[in-house]
Amino acid sequence: MKRFLAQVAAWLRNLPAGITAAFVALIVVASGTTIILQSEASYREQKSEEAQVQADILAASIVAAIDFGDSSAAQEATDAMRVNRQLRGVLIYDRDGRRIAGYRRDGQAPKSTLAESRKVPSPGIVAEAPVMSGGRQIGTVRLAVDRQPLDTRFGRYAVIALLVLMAALVVAVLGAAQAMLRRANRELEARATALGEANAELTHQIAERAKAEDQLRQAQKMQALGQLTGGIAHDFNNLLTVIQGSADMLTRPSIKADRRQRFAEAIVQAATRAAGLTSQLLAFARRQPLQPEVIDVNAMIHGMIDLLDRTLGERFTIKTDLSSEICAVEADRAQLASAVLNIAVNARDAMPDGGTLAIATEKLCSDEGDEILICVTDSGTGMDADTIARAMEPFFTTKGAGKGTGLGLSQVYGFATQSGGDLRIVSTPGEGTTVTIHLPCSNAPLPKAPDPSPGEARAARIGAVLLVEDNEEVGEFAEAMLRELGHSVTWAKSGAEALEAAAERPFDVVLTDVVMPAMSGIELADQLRRLQPELPLVLTTGYSDEIAKSGAGGRPVLLKPYRIETLAKILDDALLGADAGAE
Amino acid sequence: MRSAGLLHALLGALASAMLFAGAPAFAQASEQAVKAAFIPKFVRYIDYPPASQPGAGQPYYLCVIGRDPFGPLLDRAAASEVIDGHPVAVRRFANIDSVAVAGCNIAFIAGATDAATAQMVDGLKRQPVLTITDARNGHARGMIHFTVVDGRVRFLIDQGSATARGLGISSRLLALAVEVKP
Numbered sequence: 181m182k183r184f185l186a187q188v189a190a191w192l193r194n195l196p197a198g199i200t201a202a203f204v205a206l207i208v209v210a211s212g213t214t215i216i217l218q219s220e221a222s223y224r225e226q227k228s229e230e231a232q233v234q235a236d237i238l239a240a241s242i243v244a245a246i247d248f249g250d251s252s253a254a255q256e257a258t259d260a261m262r263v264n265r266q267l268r269g270v271l272i273y274d275r276d277g278r279r280i281a282g283y284r285r286d287g288q289a290p291k292s293t294l295a296e297s298r299k300v301p302s303p304g305i306v307a308e309a310p311v312m313s314g315g316r317q318i319g320t321v322r323l324a325v326d327r328q329p330l331d332t333r334f335g336r337y338a339v340i341a342l343l344v345l346m347a348a349l350v351v352a353v354l355g356a357a358q359a360m361l362r363r364a365n366r367e368l369e370a371r372a373t374a375l376g377e378a379n380a381e382l383t384h385q386i387a388e389r390a391k392a393e394d395q396l397r398q399a400q401k402m403q404a405l406g407q408l409t410g411g412i413a414h415d416f417n418n419l420l421t422v423i424q425g426s427a428d429m430l431t432r433p434s435i436k437a438d439r440r441q442r443f444a445e446a447i448v449q450a451a452t453r454a455a456g457l458t459s460q461l462l463a464f465a466r467r468q469p470l471q472p473e474v475i476d477v478n479a480m481i482h483g484m485i486d487l488l489d490r491t492l493g494e495r496f497t498i499k500t501d502l503s504s505e506i507c508a509v510e511a512d513r514a515q516l517a518s519a520v521l522n523i524a525v526n527a528r529d530a531m532p533d534g535g536t537l538a539i540a541t542e543k544l545c546s547d548e549g550d551e552i553l554i555c556v557t558d559s560g561t562g563m564d565a566d567t568i569a570r571a572m573e574p575f576f577t578t579k580g581a582g583k584g585t586g587l588g589l590s591q592v593y594g595f596a597t598q599s600g601g602d603l604r605i606v607s608t609p610g611e612g613t614t615v616t617i618h619l620p621c622s623n624a625p626l627p628k629a630p631d632p633s634p635g636e637a638r639a640a641r642i643g644a645v646l647l648v649e650d651n652e653e654v655g656e657f658a659e660a661m662l663r664e665l666g667h668s669v670t671w672a673k674s675g676a677e678a679l680e681a682a683a684e685r686p687f688d689v690v691l692t693d694v695v696m697p698a699m700s701g702i703e704l705a706d707q708l709r710r711l712q713p714e715l716p717l718v719l720t721t722g723y724s725d726e727i728a729k730s731g732a733g734g735r736p737v738l739l740k741p742y743r744i745e746t747l748a749k750i751l752d753d754a755l756l757g758a759d760a761g762a763e
Numbered sequence: 764m765r766s767a768g769l770l771h772a773l774l775g776a777l778a779s780a781m782l783f784a785g786a787p788a789f790a791q792a793s794e795q796a797v798k799a800a801f802i803p804k805f806v807r808y809i810d811y812p813p814a815s816q817p818g819a820g821q822p823y824y825l826c827v828i829g830r831d832p833f834g835p836l837l838d839r840a841a842a843s844e845v846i847d848g849h850p851v852a853v854r855r856f857a858n859i860d861s862v863a864v865a866g867c868n869i870a871f872i873a874g875a876t877d878a879a880t881a882q883m884v885d886g887l888k889r890q891p892v893l894t895i896t897d898a899r900n901g902h903a904r905g906m907i908h909f910t911v912v913d914g915r916v917r918f919l920i921d922q923g924s925a926t927a928r929g930l931g932i933s934s935r936l937l938a939l940a941v942e943v944k945p
Contacts, residue, residue, distance in 0.1 A: 241935065244808060244933065244935035244936050244938065244939055245935075245938075245939060247804050247807070248801055248939055249797070249806065250917075250939045253938060253939050313807065314807060314844065314845055314846060385945070438835075608818060
């Protein structure tokens with residue numbers, strides 16, 4: 181029984197709420213109707229029993245009257261029943277069905293025989309009782325009882341009907357509410373699902389977009405790389421043409437001495453420019469170790485005016501507005517000069533018809549530390565906001581292919597940030613541009629002006645040099661240059677070889693390449709420092725991750741490509757330092 | 764004689780009509796037939812003392828003492844009556860001197876004169892027998908005394924003398940009486 185109820189409950193739960201409610205309401209109404217009908221039926225039965233009892237009593241009381249044919253006595257007996265107002269009528273028939281006595285309350289003439297009376301259906305409740313005497317039926321009593329008036333019965337059932345209707349109504353309302361709730365829930369679920377789907381779609385789109393952006397960035401990088409390699413190749417080809425041509429001319433035996441000199445100078449110039457180009461690239465890549473020194477910016481700019489004049493040409497006027505204060509910064513002199521020159525070249529290119537280039541310096545005092553500002557202002561075409569935003573990007577250029585590498589301002593920016601400063605650009609299209617280099621102010625004392633360099637490179641001190649170089653060409657060249665300077669040279673082609681040589685005989689100075697297989701120049705330097713702490717050592721490299729990352733550990737660095745004067749000076753300094761330490 | 768023959772013929776026709784009907788004649792077609800039909804029925808409404816009730820299978824004795832005005836009408840009426848399994852047997856006596864009169868349960872008494880009737884009713888006072896008389900035969904009254912009211916046969920009841928003999932009369936019978944003498 182419990183299981184059956186559970187099944188019914190589950191079945192009801194699965195039905196739509198509206199149908200369930202209608203079903204339950206129907207059940208309630210049906211049971212209400214059943215109750216009313218049952219009540220009516222039992223009422224009828226009760227009335228019928230009452231009528232039967234009355235008929236039985238009457239039948240028993242009129243036995244003698246019928247026995248003795250006393251119809252008046254029978255009539256008296258029936259008349260006595262008139263007090264019962266519910267009786268519609270009482271009739272007594274003899275054994276042959278003929279009426280002996282009786283009455284009808286409605287005043288109509290009673291049927292004269294039992295058979296006739298039975299034919300007519302009575303609206304009331306009819307009861308018949310036989311009148312028995314000595315086991316024989318001697319007559320029949322027939323009486324009809326009024327049902328309770330309809331309004332009385334209705335009043336009795338109205339309460340039940342009202343309750344049932346109310347219950348049905350409540351069930352229906354609850355069902356409707358439940359149905360609405362379910363529908364709302366379904367809609368909510370659908371919306372939540374739709375939202376989830378939309379969210380998934382959005383996430384997918386975001387991922388797609390990020391991917392597309394990555395691809396775009398990669399494409400831009402490749403494009404930039406193309407621009408760069410194009411520009412560099414162009415510049416290098418030009419320089420190599422000069423170098424190759426000059427070298428070819430030098431090999432001719434018949435050439436005169438002054439022309440030979442010119443060709444040699446041309447090679448030197450081209451190589452210098454090429455070195456400048458690679459230096460710029462490395463600065464941009466921030467892989468070039470800076471060689472900071474204390475620089476008086478005002479003096480430096482003052483010294484550059486001639487150079488700028490020559491670089492810009494006759495159509496340009498250079499104005500300077502230098503600060504009266506001493507403006508000392510700690511930076512790489514060559515890079516700073518290059519930066520100013522770069523900005524000046526950009527300014528020139530922005531003024532195709534000539535104009536004014538103003539260079540100003542200023543000392544800015546603030547809580548975060550004093551700064552030196554170098555402002556370069558032109559009266560050129562200016563830049564719009566988009567161009568300003570991209571101006572410092574590597575390889576970005578507004579110049580035509582082959583005219584610029586797109587590295588100028590990015591090099592300046594790289595240099596400025598590497599030196600602890602910043603680069604700012606202010607520009608209005610049509611009115612000109614101001615580029616400002618911010619550099620931290622230095623309180624270090626300014627170095628004395630260097631002695632005028634000797635006309636011909638010649639080593640001030642001569643010593644035994646241990647050259648460590650794995651590259652055959654560079655090694656030969658370096659050995660030749662060192663011998664030219666008057667040093668005695670031992671060339672080791674690896675770190676291990678160098679350690680052996682150092683163990684065999686004493687050296688005055690070691691010149692070692694940094695990038696070598698097996699043992700790097702820095703590792704060699706560390707080992708030699710332990711073995712012979714007094715032995716001076718100079719590192720040389722075209723580019724080195726290690727030096728860029730951790731520095732040279734206080735050792736002098738000779739950057740490739742180098743010229744003989746540079747080589748002579750750095751070795752002189754090293755030997756001098758060793759001597760000073762020895763003294 | 765001629766008139767008696769005519770009466771007989773008439774009575775016979777009436778009796779046959781009654782038999783045809785086979786029921787108490789509400790139409791009261793014949794006074795004597797109605798009385799004859801009534802007499803055996805009285806037994807049903809009388810409560811006899813236990814000693815005078817008939818034994819199992821024994822009849823109630825209906826005695827006609829003196830003149831018999833009913834003849835076969837009474838025999839037929841008695842024959843159709845069975846009270847609690849006891850039939851009703853009719854006995855006829857000329858007077859109450861017969862010993863067998865002591866067995867009567869119900870007695871219709873009609874003497875030659877009013878005084879003779881009264882004497883016979885008195886003579887039966889010692890035993891529990893329902894005495895019946897008819898007003899047509901005089902003033903002497905038994906416990907039930909037939910009379911005719913408005914052309915219908917009715918009866919008076921002397922309940923006091925019945926009670927004195929130990930006889931109980933049903934109230935339903937009393938209800939039908941024209942007069943009840945307590």
